[in-house]
Amino acid sequence: MNIQTIPLLFLIVSSFILILFLGWRYALLGLALQYIGIFWLIAQTLPVGLAAVKLIVGWMAGAILASSQVSLGEELPVSDLSGRIFRGFVMIFGVIVAFSILPAAETWIPVERSLLTGGLILLISGLVQLGLTGNPFRLSLGLLTFLAGFEMIYAGLVSSVLVVGLLGLINLGIGLAGSYFILSATLEETG
Amino acid sequence: MSAPILWIVIPLVAGMTLWLLRRRRWLAGGIAAGLSAFLAGLAAALPIGEVIRLGGLQIELAESLFILGRSFNLTNNERPLLVVIFTACAVWFGGGLILRQHRFFAPFGLMVVSALIGALAVQPFLYAALLVELAVLLSIPLLVPPREPVQSGVQRFLIFQTLGMPFILLAGWVFGSGDIAQIDPAILPRAAVILGLGFALWLGVFPFYFWVPQLTNQTHPYSAGFVLSLLPVSILMLGLDFISQIGWLRASSGMFLIIQLTGMLMIITAGIWAAFQDEISRLFGYAVIFESGYALLSIGVNTLPGYMIFAAGLLPRLLGLFVLATALSVLKNHDQPTDFDHLQGIFQRFPVAVIGLVLALFSMSGIPLLAGFPVRLEALELFASQRPLLIGWVLLGNLGFLIGVIRVLLHVVRLADQPEQRLENWKERGILLIGMLFLFLFGLMPGVFYQSVIFILRVAPALLAAR
Numbered sequence: 001m002n003i004q005t006i007p008l009l010f011l012i013v014s015s016f017i018l019i020l021f022l023g024w025r026y027a028l029l030g031l032a033l034q035y036i037g038i039f040w041l042i043a044q045t046l047p048v049g050l051a052a053v054k055l056i057v058g059w060m061a062g063a064i065l066a067s068s069q070v071s072l073g074e075e076l077p078v079s080d081l082s083g084r085i086f087r088g089f090v091m092i093f094g095v096i097v098a099f100s101i102l103p104a105a106e107t108w109i110p111v112e113r114s115l116l117t118g119g120l121i122l123l124i125s126g127l128v129q130l131g132l133t134g135n136p137f138r139l140s141l142g143l144l145t146f147l148a149g150f151e152m153i154y155a156g157l158v159s160s161v162l163v164v165g166l167l168g169l170i171n172l173g174i175g176l177a178g179s180y181f182i183l184s185a186t187l188e189e190t191g
Numbered sequence: 192m193s194a195p196i197l198w199i200v201i202p203l204v205a206g207m208t209l210w211l212l213r214r215r216r217w218l219a220g221g222i223a224a225g226l227s228a229f230l231a232g233l234a235a236a237l238p239i240g241e242v243i244r245l246g247g248l249q250i251e252l253a254e255s256l257f258i259l260g261r262s263f264n265l266t267n268n269e270r271p272l273l274v275v276i277f278t279a280c281a282v283w284f285g286g287g288l289i290l291r292q293h294r295f296f297a298p299f300g301l302m303v304v305s306a307l308i309g310a311l312a313v314q315p316f317l318y319a320a321l322l323v324e325l326a327v328l329l330s331i332p333l334l335v336p337p338r339e340p341v342q343s344g345v346q347r348f349l350i351f352q353t354l355g356m357p358f359i360l361l362a363g364w365v366f367g368s369g370d371i372a373q374i375d376p377a378i379l380p381r382a383a384v385i386l387g388l389g390f391a392l393w394l395g396v397f398p399f400y401f402w403v404p405q406l407t408n409q410t411h412p413y414s415a416g417f418v419l420s421l422l423p424v425s426i427l428m429l430g431l432d433f434i435s436q437i438g439w440l441r442a443s444s445g446m447f448l449i450i451q452l453t454g455m456l457m458i459i460t461a462g463i464w465a466a467f468q469d470e471i472s473r474l475f476g477y478a479v480i481f482e483s484g485y486a487l488l489s490i491g492v493n494t495l496p497g498y499m500i501f502a503a504g505l506l507p508r509l510l511g512l513f514v515l516a517t518a519l520s521v522l523k524n525h526d527q528p529t530d531f532d533h534l535q536g537i538f539q540r541f542p543v544a545v546i547g548l549v550l551a552l553f554s555m556s557g558i559p560l561l562a563g564f565p566v567r568l569e570a571l572e573l574f575a576s577q578r579p580l581l582i583g584w585v586l587l588g589n590l591g592f593l594i595g596v597i598r599v600l601l602h603v604v605r606l607a608d609q610p611e612q613r614l615e616n617w618k619e620r621g622i623l624l625i626g627m628l629f630l631f632l633f634g635l636m637p638g639v640f641y642q643s644v645i646f647i648l649r650v651a652p653a654l655l656a657a658r
Contacts, residue, residue, distance in 0.1 A: 130350055139346055143353055150357040157364050162259040166321040173328035187337035
């Protein structure tokens with residue numbers, strides 16, 4: 001087994017965790033694993049410092065979202081077994097799609113295979129998450145996952161500090177926007 | 192001092208500062224409106240890159256600001272656009288005071304404008320996508336006031352705008368990665384498709400636009416109007432800038448045909464949906480789509496007159512959306528529902544708002560004497576001369592939209608059985624009357640207003656050479 005398979009496994013497992021389990025604890029775990037995998041793969045292309053920015057920003061965005069959900073004091077909607085089976089199959093199908101479009105994607109985008117594979121898995125995982133929920137917390141996770149997938153691919157193309165910084169800012173912004181979505185109804189108008 | 196500091200950094204810092212003053216809405220809104228008017232005035236009066244003498248004081252406004260090796264450039268070419276954007280902001284912020292907008296409106300509004308101007312100024316242009324996304328994120332607190340739960344329209348707005356960004360960045364990487372002549376010719380059409388997809392997601396192009404009527408229906412019309420006025424206009428200008436900078440895109444007749452057909456589809460579908468619409472706030476969303484359709488149609492003609500019509504169309508677009516959003520806001524602020532089942536007696540309760548609403552919609556439909564008429568007429572004539580077989584479809588869309596507006600008119604003039612009290616206050620009437628006056632002035636004296644606004648095309652200088 002190639003050493004680069006390990007972070008890819010991290011990404012696949014994290015995608016399944018994010019899709020199968022709807023609680024905020026599992027989401028945080030999934031997001032943490034996801035960004036470790038991203039850091040591992042991106043560190044092969046970008047300087048470790050820049051790769052670490054993505055790891056830290058991703059974790060921070062996840063923490064912001066989870067803490068907002070906890071502050072709200074409402075449990076996220078739970079999923080029954082049939083729902084999990086359905087989502088599991090959708091994600092299995094998504095992973096198959098990611099691997100099957102990989103050769104075509106390689107002719108379009110000249111980046112390292114592991115980055116492209118991981119990026120495609122996360123892009124599809126993000127889209128699946130976005131398509132299966134209307135909950136602000138889950139939606140923000142979907143957007144973060146989608147963007148993380150894009151960032152992985154883009155890191156193989158552009159290694160600008162400003163791009164990394166702005167993408168980090170956008171990730172944090174999505175975390176904050178998601179947090180605002182979750183808590184907006186509880187904010188005081190005059191406070 | 193440099194121009195980007197004046198028109199990008201100062202609004203950003205002011206927005207952040209006003210956030211601290213957000214509980215004093217009048218102060219925050221007044222400062223935002225005053226600052227926007229001041230910046231619009233400076234853009235009109237202050238040449239960039241030249242030495243200005245004020246008494247014994249010499250000022251030179253530099254064009255560039257460098258941040259982390261990238262530059263933000265604002266030149267004299269961008270000044271007309273700055274005048275238009277900051278004037279529009281001054282009007283929106285001023286109106287926001289009268290219409291009692293929530294405490295995040297002015298601070299985040301200024302920050303959104305700053306990010307959008309930054310997107311237009313940044314070089315290399317691929318960074319623009321990141322700044323537009325920042326503008327989208329900053330517009331979330333604008334659209335969702337405190338104490339209100341988030342609705343699906345805003346969520347979808349965020350999703351679609353965020354999905355658009357990676358496409359633009361990828362296309363920007365291809366087109367911005369050096370000499371176009373050295374890029375594999377097979378990649379260029381693919382990159383153009385990616386670029387088109389990105390702009391389609393950003394602009395809410397058919398079929399990615401279903402969030403627009405949802406957004407206008409579920410959020411306060413004034414906030415939605417502000418965002419849907421400034422964001423698509425900035426994105427369209429950014430698109431023109433892309434086309435202007437990339438010679439391969441300018442020479443691609445296929446791309447312009449696709450833009451034209453997309454614009455046509457937007458006009459047709461928005462017009463047809465508008466004809467069957469029973470909720471005025473959703474019709475507002477279709478009006479935005481309809482306007483974007485006409486903008487794309489004019490750009491797709493790819494001639495200088497086409498671009499001039501696009502530029503001239505910005506003023507009636509901004510004015511029409513402002514009057515429409517203001518009228519709907521007056522109704523919303525007085526808890527007046529805007530679906531057809533609850534409109535009886537509305538004209539007695541809100542006469543000026545109803546007249547403003549109908550006139551704004553008529554202006555967008557291209558009814559004579561109103562602001563939209565001259566540009567609609569020119570656009571239709573130009574399109575008919577280029578694609579005579581397709582003009583019927585555009586007219587069908589126009590007719591659909593007009594039917595929608597006439598249905599609104601027929602519902603708002605139903606009088607109540609008992610005499611009703613007028614609920615608008617004099618400030619609301621005043622701002623609506625001024626808006627309506629300009630709707631007529633633009634329609635009656637188009638040359639006076641439109642000849643000045645077409646200078647915004649200097650943002651994309653290569654397009655001025657189009658025949």
